[in-house]
Amino acid sequence: MKLIWKVLCTLLLIIQAVTGNWWNLAAPRPTTQVGNTSLETFTALHKDACHRLEYLVERQKQLCMLSDTMIKVLQTGAQQSVEECQHQFRHSRWNCSTVENSTDIFGGVLKFKSRESAFVHALSAAALAHAVARACSRGELNECSCDSRVRKRTPRHWQWGGCSEDIRYGEMFSKDFSDSKEDKNTDEGLVNLHNNEAGRRAVRGRMQRVCKCHGMSGSCSVRVCWRRLPQLRLVGDALSTRYEGASHVKVYYVVERKRGKNIRKLRPLHMDMKKPNKTDLVYLEDSPDYCEPNDELGILGTRGRTCNRTSAGLDGCRLLCCGRGYQTRVRDHEEKCRCRFVWCCRVHCEICRFKRDHHVCN
Numbered sequence: 609m610k611l612i613w614k615v616l617c618t619l620l621l622i623i624q625a626v627t628g629n630w631w632n633l634a635a636p637r638p639t640t641q642v643g644n645t646s647l648e649t650f651t652a653l654h655k656d657a658c659h660r661l662e663y664l665v666e667r668q669k670q671l672c673m674l675s676d677t678m679i680k681v682l683q684t685g686a687q688q689s690v691e692e693c694q695h696q697f698r699h700s701r702w703n704c705s706t707v708e709n710s711t712d713i714f715g716g717v718l719k720f721k722s723r724e725s726a727f728v729h730a731l732s733a734a735a736l737a738h739a740v741a742r743a744c745s746r747g748e749l750n751e752c753s754c755d756s757r758v759r760k761r762t763p764r765h766w767q768w769g770g771c772s773e774d775i776r777y778g779e780m781f782s783k784d785f786s787d788s789k790e791d792k793n794t795d796e797g798l799v800n801l802h803n804n805e806a807g808r809r810a811v812r813g814r815m816q817r818v819c820k821c822h823g824m825s826g827s828c829s830v831r832v833c834w835r836r837l838p839q840l841r842l843v844g845d846a847l848s849t850r851y852e853g854a855s856h857v858k859v860y861y862v863v864e865r866k867r868g869k870n871i872r873k874l875r876p877l878h879m880d881m882k883k884p885n886k887t888d889l890v891y892l893e894d895s896p897d898y899c900e901p902n903d904e905l906g907i908l909g910t911r912g913r914t915c916n917r918t919s920a921g922l923d924g925c926r927l928l929c930c931g932r933g934y935q936t937r938v939r940d941h942e943e944k945c946r947c948r949f950v951w952c953c954r955v956h957c958e959i960c961r962f963k964r965d966h967h968v969c970n
C-alpha cells in the first residue's frame with residue numbers, strides 16, 4: 609500500500625514538473641561552471657543542461673540540443689517575453705509578477721485559461737520566433753543564418769542585399785517548440801495553439817524593410833534593402849490591443865460532410881460576437897480575482913500598488929485599488945529643469961527638488 613502511494617506521488621510530481629512552460633527559463637538559474645573545456649565537452653555539457661530542464665517536454669529538449677547556444681537563445685526569448693509582459697501590464701491589477709520555485713514562473717495564474725493566459729502564450733511564442741530569428745542573423749545558431757529566399761524576387765528600383773532576418777525560420781522553430789506541449793484534442797490545447805499562432809503572426813506582419821543608399825557621393829544610384837525584425841515592443845503593443853479585444857470562445861464540434869469526421873473549432877461564446885480571426889486572441893475562462901492576494905495562484909493582490917488619482921483607466925486608483933481606497937503620501941521628487949543651451953554644444957540643466965503626491969492602494 610505504502611509503495612503504491614509512493615509511486616503515485618512520484619508520478620504526480622513528474623506530471624506536475626513536465627509542463628512545457630519553457631518561459632521558466634527567464635528565472636535565474638544556477639550557471640554551470642564552464643572553465644577551459646574543449647568543444648566536445650562544451651557540447652556535452654550543453655546537451656546535459658538541456659536534458660536537465662525538467663519543465664521541458666521531450667520534443668523541446670531535442671530542439672534545445674540542436675545548437676550549443678540554444679539555451680541562451682531560449683533564455684533570451686523567455687526573459688524578453690517576461691519583461692515585455694511586465695511592461696504591458698504595469699498598470700493592470702495583475703502586473704505579470706513572477707513567482708519563485710513554482711512549476712510556472714507566473715505561479716498558478718495560467719491555470720485559468722483566461723485572457724492573461726492567452727496573452728502570455730501569444731507573447732512568448734512571438735518572443736521565441738523573434739529571438740531565434742535574431743540569433744540566426746547574428747550567426748549564433750548552426751541551422752540558420754540570413755534569409756536568402758527574399759533575393760529570389762528582384763524588385764525594380766532597388767535590390768535585396770545585406771542580411772534579411774529570417775522570420776520564417778524563427779516561426780518554424782517557435783511552432784515546433786512552443787506548440788509541441790499542446791494537445792489539439794483538448795479545449796485548452798486548441799486555444800493555446802490559436803494564441804501561439806496569433807503571437808507569431810504579430811511578428812511576421814510587422815517585419816520592416818530598411819534600405820541604404822550606395823553610389824557615388826550619395827547619389828543613391830544603388831539602393832540596397834533588407835528585411836528587419838520589428839522591435840519586440842511593437843509586437844507587445846499589438847498583442848496588448850488584441851488582449852483588450854480578446855474573444856471569449858468555446859469549442860464546437862463540426863461534422864465534416866465528406867468524411868463524416870468530427871472536427872473541433874473555436875466559436876464565440878455568444879452568437880452576437882465577432883468570429884475571431886487568426887490574429888485575434890481567444891480565451892475560455894474568466895480571469896481569477898487579482899485584487900486580493902492568493903498564495904496558491906501566486907497572485908500578489910493590489911495592496912501597495914501605486915495608482916493614478918486622476919486617471920479613469922486601469923491605473924486609476926478606483927479600479928486598481930478594487931474599491932478599497934488609497935493613501936496619499938508626499939514624496940520628494942527630483943527632476944531636471946531650467947535647461948538651457950550652452951554655446952557650443954551642450955545643454956545645461958539644474959536639478960529641481962519638489963514634493964509630489966504619491967497614491968498607494970489600501
Ligand SMILES: *[C@@H]1O[C@H](CO)[C@@H](O)[C@H](O)[C@H]1NC(C)=O
Nearest residue numbers: 642643644645646647648649
Ligand atoms: C586551456 O587549455 C589549453 C590546453 O588544454 C592550454 O593551452 C591553455 O593555456 C588553457 N587556457 C587557459 C585560459 O587556461
Ligand SMILES: *[C@@H]1O[C@H](CO)[C@@H](O)[C@H](O)[C@H]1NC(C)=O
Nearest residue numbers: 635638706707708709710711
Ligand atoms: C526556492 O528554492 C530554493 C532552493 O530549493 C530555496 O533556497 C529558496 O529559499 C526558495 N525560495 C522560495 C521563495 O521559496
Ligand SMILES: *[C@@H]1O[C@H](CO)[C@@H](O)[C@H](O)[C@H]1NC(C)=O
Nearest residue numbers: 850853882884885886887888
Ligand atoms: C482580424 O480581426 C481584427 C479585429 O479583431 C482586425 O483588426 C484584423 O484586420 C483582422 N485580420 C484579418 C487578417 O482579417
Ligand SMILES: *[C@@H]1O[C@H](CO)[C@@H](O)[C@H](O)[C@H]1NC(C)=O
Nearest residue numbers: 694703705908909910911913
Ligand atoms: C507588481 O506588484 C507588486 C505589488 O502588488 C509589486 O510588489 C511588484 O514589484 C510589481 N511587479 C512588477 C514587475 O511591477
Ligand SMILES: *[C@@H]1O[C@H](CO)[C@@H](O)[C@H](O)[C@H]1NC(C)=O
Nearest residue numbers: 915916917918919920921923
Ligand atoms: C495620471 O493620469 C492622467 C490622466 O490619464 C495623466 O494625464 C497623468 O499623466 C497620469 N499621471 C502619472 C503620474 O502617470
